[in-house]
Amino acid sequence: MPALSLRSLARAASLPAGGTAEPLEDIRGIATITGVGETAVSGPSGRDPRQMALEAVAAAIADAGLQPQDIDGLMVSGHIADQITPEDFHRHFGTPGPLWFSTEGGAMIWAATCAHEAAMAMRARRATHIVNVFAVDWATRRAAGTGTPGDWHAGEDMKAHLEVPLGWYPQPVYFATFARRYMHEYQLTEAQLAAIPLTFRRHANGHPGAVMRDRGLTLEAYLARPPLAGPLRREDCCLISDGAAAWVMSPSERAADMPRIPIHIDGVGHGRIAGAPYISQQLDLTATPQVFAAPWAYAMAETAPAEVDVIAVYDCFSSTALMQIEDLGFCRKGEGGSFVQEDRLHYARTRRQGGIPCNTHGGLLSHGYLLGASHVVELVRQLRGSAANQVTDAQRAVYAGFTADEAATLVLSRGGA
Amino acid sequence: MNGPDLDHPLAGPFWSAAARKELQVTWCAACDRAVWYPRPHCPHCDGNLHWRRLSGEASLISWCEVAGGLNPQFREAYTCALVSPLEAPDIRIVMRVTENTTPALRCDMPGRVDFVYLQQTNGAPYLAPAFTPYA
Numbered sequence: 001m002p003a004l005s006l007r008s009l010a011r012a013a014s015l016p017a018g019g020t021a022e023p024l025e026d027i028r029g030i031a032t033i034t035g036v037g038e039t040a041v042s043g044p045s046g047r048d049p050r051q052m053a054l055e056a057v058a059a060a061i062a063d064a065g066l067q068p069q070d071i072d073g074l075m076v077s078g079h080i081a082d083q084i085t086p087e088d089f090h091r092h093f094g095t096p097g098p099l100w101f102s103t104e105g106g107a108m109i110w111a112a113t114c115a116h117e118a119a120m121a122m123r124a125r126r127a128t129h130i131v132n133v134f135a136v137d138w139a140t141r142r143a144a145g146t147g148t149p150g151d152w153h154a155g156e157d158m159k160a161h162l163e164v165p166l167g168w169y170p171q172p173v174y175f176a177t178f179a180r181r182y183m184h185e186y187q188l189t190e191a192q193l194a195a196i197p198l199t200f201r202r203h204a205n206g207h208p209g210a211v212m213r214d215r216g217l218t219l220e221a222y223l224a225r226p227p228l229a230g231p232l233r234r235e236d237c238c239l240i241s242d243g244a245a246a247w248v249m250s251p252s253e254r255a256a257d258m259p260r261i262p263i264h265i266d267g268v269g270h271g272r273i274a275g276a277p278y279i280s281q282q283l284d285l286t287a288t289p290q291v292f293a294a295p296w297a298y299a300m301a302e303t304a305p306a307e308v309d310v311i312a313v314y315d316c317f318s319s320t321a322l323m324q325i326e327d328l329g330f331c332r333k334g335e336g337g338s339f340v341q342e343d344r345l346h347y348a349r350t351r352r353q354g355g356i357p358c359n360t361h362g363g364l365l366s367h368g369y370l371l372g373a374s375h376v377v378e379l380v381r382q383l384r385g386s387a388a389n390q391v392t393d394a395q396r397a398v399y400a401g402f403t404a405d406e407a408a409t410l411v412l413s414r415g416g417a
Numbered sequence: 418m419n420g421p422d423l424d425h426p427l428a429g430p431f432w433s434a435a436a437r438k439e440l441q442v443t444w445c446a447a448c449d450r451a452v453w454y455p456r457p458h459c460p461h462c463d464g465n466l467h468w469r470r471l472s473g474e475a476s477l478i479s480w481c482e483v484a485g486g487l488n489p490q491f492r493e494a495y496t497c498a499l500v501s502p503l504e505a506p507d508i509r510i511v512m513r514v515t516e517n518t519t520p521a522l523r524c525d526m527p528g529r530v531d532f533v534y535l536q537q538t539n540g541a542p543y544l545a546p547a548f549t550p551y552a
Contacts, residue, residue: 158454161428165421165535166545167488167497168511173481177499181479184524230482278454280499280509285479 001029004300012299015271018283019292022270026300027119032255032262032415034129034248035064036377041211041243041368044143049082052244053135054092057084060131060246065259068093071248073127075105075114077134079152080371084133100127107134107245107371108314109270109401112297112408116268118249128251134373135244142240149240158278171316172237174279174404176229179319182286183231186334188322190231194222195340196318197235197365203347204362207388211239212366236318238364245373247380255415261384266396267301267411269293276405286334288320289407290327290400297398297409298329305329308411309351309394310382312375314402315363324400328409330356347389357382360389372401376410383414419490419540427455430468435544438532442505444469451505473530474503477548480514480522490537496522500530500548513547526550 004012004026015021037059039052053076061068068089076083083106086099100121105114111134118130141147150170153159163169168177182188201217204210217235225233255262271292273282282289298304305328313328315321322336331339344355351357361367361378368374379397381387387394399410421432434441443452443466445459452459452466459466480498483491496514501507514522515531528550536542 158428161422161425162431162454163511164490165432165537165543166511166513167483167491167495167535168481168499169488169490172487173483173497176481177479177497180481181524184479226484227482228484228487230484275460280511281453285499 009296009299013295015292015295019271019273019289021292021296024116024268024270024296024300025120027116027123027268028266028300029252030122031115031119031249031265032252033265033380033412034250034255034258034260034262035060035066036247036380037061037063038209038245038374038377039243041209041241041370041374042139043211043241044139045242046140047137047242049135049137049244050084050088052137052242053084053133053246054088056135056244056246057089057131057133060248063260064129064248064250066129066248069095069097071099071129071131072097073100073118073121073130075102075118075130075132077106077110078103080106080136082137083135100130105132107373108403109406109408111372111376112268112399112401112410113270115249115265115410119265122251130249131246132249133244133246134370136370137242138369139240139242156277163280168280172229172232175317175320176232178285179231179317182319182323185286186337188337191219191223192337192341193236193318193322194219196315196321196345197222199343199345200315200359200363201366203360203389204366207361207367210362210367211241212362232317232319235365238316239366239369241368241370243368243370245370245377247376262415263380263383264413264415265410266413267297267303267409269295269297269300269409270406271296272406279404286323288323288327288402289405290324290402290409293407294328294400294409297411301411303396303411308356308396308398310357310360310379310391311398311400312359312379313363313400314372314375315359315365316402318365320402321359321363324402324407325356325358328398328400347391350392357391360387360391372399375399379412383412419537420543432543434468434470435532435546438544440471440473440502440530440546441468442471442502442508442510443467451508453505453508453510471502471504475500475528475530475548477522477524477526477528477550478509479524492538498548510546513545515547515549518550519552520550522550
């Protein structure tokens with residue numbers, strides 16, 4: 001398969017105004033996901049994030065049929081505290097060898113872009129089997145009063161001086177403001193928006209690892225809840241969780257000899273708004289930077305939304321998921337509110353039936369807040385055919401990562417058995 | 418920090434103006450346009466920016482009703498908004514919304530910028546811009 005040039009990718013992606021895409025090189029055919037692992041996801045648990053990370057890494061290595069000494073690459077988040085280091089890895093597993101190390105891994109957008117970074121490292125022969133891991137203990141930290149997901153926002157210079165003193169903080173306030181604008185422009189109703197938390201909750205109810213597996217949610221109960229950041233209710237906002245997830249990426253030519261069905265990394269996109277990180281000033285408050293990321297990933301994978309069977313979207317808020325479903329191209333801008341009705345996001349209603357199964361593990365809203373790392377693990381299970389809420393004959397999957405001012409897209413496909 | 422920093426090199430003048438009940442933003446004379454948020458230089462022409470007083474005529478882009486307790490710095494429920502000034506419709510300034518407003522809020526409604534006292538937990542009161550819709 002001849003590689004696509006950056007120029008042809010840019011031309012095929014044809015981005016709208018208001019942002020840019022990273023010029024990511026074509027990496028098709030290089031890397032596959034060969035193993036996944038995770039810890040239990042929970043509320044405040046007192047668990048140490050490094051111990052959770054090592055537990056998830058060990059599970060992913062075992063799932064790939066490898067030994068710790070086979071791993072020669074490690075990717076973690078450089079943006080969230082208390083991730084593991086190569087020294088932690090060696091100490092825990094007793095491995096001596098050199099370890100290619102990158103802090104451009106983890107979750108959020110990096111759960112997508114790490115696949116590109118890993119493929120580039122494999123192409124340059126810097127590493128063979130690379131594990132990406134993300135751990136978070138924000139449930140424990142919030143309960144202890146030692147940290148919140150808002151800390152970065154409160155510390156950024158302009159946000160600290162021109163948003164926080166006016167009360168435009170923390171994150172639910174941002175996304176409620178954008179949701180209100182979306183409701184105005186596209187006549188979205190609160191009952192329509194409810195389809196997102198309700199469908200994701202039903203997925204969690206069928207997923208043994210979901211934090212909300214035993215908690216039902218009805219439309220009546222949802223509508224009866226008071227606004228937390230109007231128009232958003234607590235059920236529209238992500239959980240705060242403890243947990244870790246990891247996956248092993250291996251060269252495609254080796255994957256055929258490994259025990260699991262290889263999951264091919266076919267396309268990656270990474271976009272950001274003009275004027276980042278100030279989302280209050282973004283050109284279109286009713287869209288996400290997914291509009292700058294997804295077209296690049298589709299162009300690289302030479303695919304389109306109509307050929308995708310299941311998606312996992314960074315659902316920090318229900319409205320953010322709604323906008324990204326549009327921005328990924330599953331319906332037109334402004335039609336998301338009607339699109340998500342009639343179970344179109346439910347795992348049992350497949351693409352052929354006019355739906356797109358979304359966040360089949362329950363998402364950040366109802367599975368757990370591992371910032372998208374569990375989303376990728378879930379998509380791998382869907383493509384292997386081993387998911388709790390299995391989509392029939394899932395062949396291609398898309399993960400949509402998000403930080404607010406940036407977004408990233410990862411296209412995966414099921415390899416031959 | 419429990420309030421605005423009047424000495425902040427980029428944002429301080431916004432708050433000094435608010436203390437005089439004036440709405441000011443940074444402006445590029447060469448481009449003749451507002452630049453928001455403030456920066457050391459114009460992102461379009463790299464020229465110098467100066468602070469410019471605006472009329473206070475504005476429109477409501479969107480808003481959020483924040484429940485009491487969500488934001489630990491403000492105990493009571495409040496409404497905050499993104500507001501575009503008449504002279505610079507492409508920028509959005511974070512503001513409060515004046516309490517007990519009539520008529521009901523809607524996106525793109527016109528209004529004026531007033532100033533209200535805010536007070537954060539363990540902080541001193543300060544004047545801050547607030548959108549007031551035209552009746």
